Amino acid sequence: MSKKPVxxxxxxxxxxxxxxxxxxxxxxxxxxxxxxxxxxxxVIIRGDLLRTYPPSxxxxxxxxxxxxxxxxxxxxxxxxxxxxxxxxxxxxxxHYPLKIADHVFVGPGSIVEAALxxxxxxxxxxxxxxxxxxxxxxxxxxxxxxxxxNMVIPSFSIVAGRPARVVGEIAEGEIEGFDLRExxxxxxxx
Amino acid sequence: xxxxxxxxxxxxxxxxTSFSTRRRIGDSGPSxxxxxxxxxRTFDPRAPxxxxxxxxxxxxxxxxxxxxxxxxxxxxDEIVCWYCPNCLFExxxxxxxxxxxxxxxxxxxxxxxTAPLSISSTESPPEGLGAEYVAQSGPYVLNCAYxxxxxxxxxxxxxxxxxxxxxxxxxxxxxxxxxxxxxxRRIREERKGDGEExxxxxxxxxxxxxxxxxxxxxxxxAFYQEQLAESSPASxxxxxxxxxxxxxxxxxxxxxxxxxxxxGDKKSKSRSSMMREAQSALEGLxxxxxxxxxxxxxxxxxxxxEGTCSTAQRLAQAHNPRFVSDLRPIAHxxxxxxxxxxxxxxxxxSKPESKVQNTRFRIRLVAPNYVPRIAIRPLxxxxxxxxxxxxxxxRPTQFVLTFSNPLFDDVRVSIATPAKTPGRFGSRxxxxxxxxxVGANTDVWDEALREGGAGAGKGGEREKRRTKAEASEGQQxxxxxxxxxxxxxxxxVVVEVVPAVLKVGEEEKKDxxxxxxxxxEEEGGGxxxxxxxxxxxxxxxxxxxxxxxxxxxxxxxxxxGLAAANNKDNKEEKEKRELAYWCVxxxxxxxxx
Numbered sequence: 001m002s003k004k005p006v007x008x009x010x011x012x013x014x015x016x017x018x019x020x021x022x023x024x025x026x027x028x029x030x031x032x033x034x035x036x037x038x039x040x041x042x043v044i045i046r047g048d049l050l051r052t053y054p055p056s057x058x059x060x061x062x063x064x065x066x067x068x069x070x071x072x073x074x075x076x077x078x079x080x081x082x083x084x085x086x087x088x089x090x091x092x093x094x095h096y097p098l099k100i101a102d103h104v105f106v107g108p109g110s111i112v113e114a115a116l117x118x119x120x121x122x123x124x125x126x127x128x129x130x131x132x133x134x135x136x137x138x139x140x141x142x143x144x145x146x147x148x149x150n151m152v153i154p155s156f157s158i159v160a161g162r163p164a165r166v167v168g169e170i171a172e173g174e175i176e177g178f179d180l181r182e183x184x185x186x187x188x189x190x
Numbered sequence: 191x192x193x194x195x196x197x198x199x200x201x202x203x204x205x206x207t208s209f210s211t212r213r214r215i216g217d218s219g220p221s222x223x224x225x226x227x228x229x230x231r232t233f234d235p236r237a238p239x240x241x242x243x244x245x246x247x248x249x250x251x252x253x254x255x256x257x258x259x260x261x262x263x264x265x266x267d268e269i270v271c272w273y274c275p276n277c278l279f280e281x282x283x284x285x286x287x288x289x290x291x292x293x294x295x296x297x298x299x300x301x302x303x304t305a306p307l308s309i310s311s312t313e314s315p316p317e318g319l320g321a322e323y324v325a326q327s328g329p330y331v332l333n334c335a336y337x338x339x340x341x342x343x344x345x346x347x348x349x350x351x352x353x354x355x356x357x358x359x360x361x362x363x364x365x366x367x368x369x370x371x372x373x374x375r376r377i378r379e380e381r382k383g384d385g386e387e388x389x390x391x392x393x394x395x396x397x398x399x400x401x402x403x404x405x406x407x408x409x410x411x412a413f414y415q416e417q418l419a420e421s422s423p424a425s426x427x428x429x430x431x432x433x434x435x436x437x438x439x440x441x442x443x444x445x446x447x448x449x450x451x452x453x454g455d456k457k458s459k460s461r462s463s464m465m466r467e468a469q470s471a472l473e474g475l476x477x478x479x480x481x482x483x484x485x486x487x488x489x490x491x492x493x494x495x496e497g498t499c500s501t502a503q504r505l506a507q508a509h510n511p512r513f514v515s516d517l518r519p520i521a522h523x524x525x526x527x528x529x530x531x532x533x534x535x536x537x538x539x540s541k542p543e544s545k546v547q548n549t550r551f552r553i554r555l556v557a558p559n560y561v562p563r564i565a566i567r568p569l570x571x572x573x574x575x576x577x578x579x580x581x582x583x584x585r586p587t588q589f590v591l592t593f594s595n596p597l598f599d600d601v602r603v604s605i606a607t608p609a610k611t612p613g614r615f616g617s618r619x620x621x622x623x624x625x626x627x628v629g630a631n632t633d634v635w636d637e638a639l640r641e642g643g644a645g646a647g648k649g650g651e652r653e654k655r656r657t658k659a660e661a662s663e664g665q666q667x668x669x670x671x672x673x674x675x676x677x678x679x680x681x682x683v684v685v686e687v688v689p690a691v692l693k694v695g696e697e698e699k700k701d702x703x704x705x706x707x708x709x710x711e712e713e714g715g716g717x718x719x720x721x722x723x724x725x726x727x728x729x730x731x732x733x734x735x736x737x738x739x740x741x742x743x744x745x746x747x748x749x750x751g752l753a754a755a756n757n758k759d760n761k762e763e764k765e766k767r768e769l770a771y772w773c774v775x776x777x778x779x780x781x782x783x
Contacts (some may be wrong), residue, residue, distance in 0.1 A: 137549045148305035148335060150308050152275065152278065152306070154275045154546075155547075171248055171556075172251065172551065172554050173249060173251070173556035175554075177248065
């Protein structure tokens, strides 16, 4: 990470990530940021929760282990938390990587323990995304929703409630609204 | 009070109901008398039906052939494919027809809370060295990770961790085997083939057993079909299938209906033979026992309120259970991908890729690409506190409406509003600049290049104007007849609003009857203002009629290909286009005194 001489709210990396100085990112070596991602203050990312269960294919293991992989143009609002999901499998407890694709917005105060989040996903404020949830592309999770563990949310769904269920569909014209490039540009480094 | 976000809703022109509904409802009384002329009428966003025709712009489509906005009410849906929302496997339409619209793999929802169920073994996991290589064995149960319900609670354990749908179909709550209607048919046919006396098959059907509704129906249906076949052998061929209209027997009968000849006579004679009624459970007869209701009362006593299921839980089940212990895991309902057609011209407006996982669209004609978007913001940057965002009655407040043009041609926009908003509390509305032109949505680079070159013609001028507007922001002076701000493909104009007073008693004396009624209400209610004020009546909604005119390139248009071919010599041929519609601007809440 290259530090700019002027100390602003965000540390800007070479690939355009803006990471707040007041965020808590643990296990940075196990986190991949795709670029142009904004991480606001008080965000917690648990990169230390690594997979301990040996992979089924031993030849696969090479290079750095990844706990959290994040794509481009993602936006993590103040106070949200990303943690890789964990479960007991064949007698041993292990965490599994959390993968997030591009243009994913996570609202303030939300907790995400999903296994996979597709592109163009909007998660509202104070939502909980349970363990091993799979969210496909173009999904909107409304404020305060609690997505139960292991749920699969198909594309073009609007999800709300406790436990969350699909309450609507994304209309064709709403697709452009998920693009976060404008949001990224609007983030200044004061 | 929830925070208020300004909104814009567009009315789809397919439902022009503003006139007919106006008369029926009382609260728009004052305006209904003056506006009898068709052209003069305004759209009332508070009319009960208005809700059904107002949509955010993103929910609307646009038909390129009709040159008209299309809403979910004026499009036709066509199913492209079915898929399970949980396992995301596509289900062919043939199996949707035969198996019903539920996932037949292993996707189940918790009957208590609708969260997805996961399968796990009841055996304790193996421990020690090499434990991870030991294969786990059953029995398995379905678990809900949200409410911790388990299929053990209804006494269901499974042998295999896969094809749960097929396994569940053979188990009753409590673990006893369940004979599905299909299975019953198979056994019945087997027995018929072997002759009555052969009881060799492993499953025998008890003539006195208690049947569930589905099996009973299946049994009854089979029995009466058999009876029909026996009583009218001529049409026997026809009724073995479902309805059998295509069979020769049925055909001759239908022919007989029309000709009235000997076709029909034969049948009516053979019909006259007596038909037997069902006699046992095998034939679908269920004798209702008088103790059944007593039993359920006793059960209710034992299990209490906790043991009964909620209406929502009951509705999700096919067999209408009363008790929690009767609930069964719910197989996931299938979801569809749909394409949309214009109801008028049948052209496709939206067509998704047929693959389940693919999120692209082959055709997508959405309104935001054709209709100017309207954004509202207060002219004075308001204080941050949500309470302070309320509009003060009788204090003129100015809002900026920003029209952004998605089209590649310059458009002329004229907007109009009624001087007073419809409804009981008429707020005065003035648009300072009702007619203006919005530039084309050209390439973003054009603007960047133009603005980069210092003082380059038009761009520089626009820039100047904008800075002027910014400079004058201190005084907040909006001139009438002038555009407030202007950009590449957007224009802002100022609207001045004088919010009404939300006092029911001081409502104008136009409609005295109504007023009296309301005063009565008022005296009855405790609070003077809160009582008669209806829900969301304090929101200031402005109906705006927008007319957009532009000259489109005929040649560019795909639909007008023929016309373009005719005018090939004349390439600069332009076509006048016009689009007019009602919008509703939700501006803000008016303070209650």
